[in-house]
Amino acid sequence: MAKVFRLDHVTKTYKNDGKEFTALQDVSLSIEEGEIFGIIGMSGAGKSTLVRTLNRLEEVSGGSVSFYGEELAGLNAPQLRKVRQKIAMIFQGFNLLQQRTVLSNVMQPLRIAGVPRVDRKDKALNMLEVVGLADKQNQFPSRLSGGQRQRVAIARALASDPKVLLCDEATSALDPKMTGEILDLLKEINRSRRLTIVIITHEMSVVEKICDRVAIIDEGKLAEVGDVKEIFRNPKSDAARKLVFPSNPYDPSGKDSRLVRLVFDGLAASRPYIAELVEETGLKVNILSANTKSVGGIGYGQMVVELPRKPADQDQVIRFFRDRDLSVQEVERV
């Protein structure tokens, strides 16, 4: 598959009052054609800066970013504008023109691309139909809900037939229901148009719902990158573990007791392991938290349990789960 973006050792530093601040440090990754690629991190981790290097809204301080093999830093202003027309972007704050109708907003990129006036309207209406808002064409954005505004922004982004869509916290200002609708729409567009999508988010739920691969950014560095299912099953970096396993809010009975996290996926999620443990070994564990969810259509669950007191019993429990191919990880006390 063709690489849409390729980042090689990208570094970005800002100078502020003589003080240097590193927003990105040695980030290398590539984004494949047709995939939905997530970039997740806490706020301030550098993910917004990272996505802006993809269309050169941010200049890199070191390393290189290329788009279909073409290095962005080497482009002059007119060339860069041409490339930007192929890289659409939507934003947390929608960034629609408040003083223009929905239809006029969607027509903007077509005007920039030099599409003849007569064709602009048809094309824009077509896009509004794709996002289900053709009936709102003459409304002004202030009359629309947040979800509808983001749909208009998506229609606007798609109007000029981009190769890739960058989403900068596109659902962060929306309630869960609207977030779900927007994500479904993005997934649908990804499938029907084979459009590559890059999603910046701080919410793991967004990644697990639609992303194929994910990069985890922590303090400007790439902590981990890979298949979403694989990272859910077996997060390697601390940053990934923090995102995949929400911190355990329950206070175990004894301060010195040992906690482990069990991770199930696919078939394993449908077997009653805890009951089997009790039946076969007679040892009991205390369940402190548990949840299951669907990641890319595969059942996935995790459970934090408190182990028995005796070290020998603890080892037996851990062996029991490991023998059944469950992932067992120590949980650190906060």
Added chain:
Amino acid sequence: MSDYIIEAIKNGIWETLQMTFFASLFAYIGGLPLGILLYATAKDRILENKPMNFILGFIVNICRSLPFLILLVLLIPFTRFLTGSSIGTKASIVPLTIGAIPIVARMVESSLSEVSPGIIEAATAMGATPLHIILHFILPEATPALLLGGAINIATVLGYSAMAGVIGGGGLGAIALQYGYYRYQKDVLWTTVTILVIMVMLIQEGGNRIAAKARK
């Protein structure tokens, strides 16, 4: 008040309207592009250009800090060169325009600064040229603020036009000065002042309504 004075006031209203209209029009022809340049060349804006922004800002500030009365006098030779005379309604339009250009420019600059940076970022990401961003993103978004600023500027020009009476300009200001002040005709003074106040109020109210209607 004698018929002669009433006739003069009627004439003065007409002259004041003429001066205000043409001076505002010319002030926008000069001040709007200047304001756009001041805005666009400022730090972190789409056409950032420090030297140019500094020079333009410097000139605008100097012009704005000159008292208008002094500007009127200083500009007499220039006015005479342009219009062939330094007195009368037509001549007053010259210093009024020059005096209003920097005010208009600053007002335009501040109106444009209100446009959300997100809109400009979106336009840049679309691959729009700076000119396209100004014409099709920034100006439309700033329209309500520009209209409101326009009302304030026109009212200011109207106020300045009264001052032009001092150096022989026409209009209500000249009447207030000559009949009301120099000849102690209090009734003429108060009548002309009242008319000026009403005109300013009408301009401001009209501007507010048009701006409110434009805001979507």
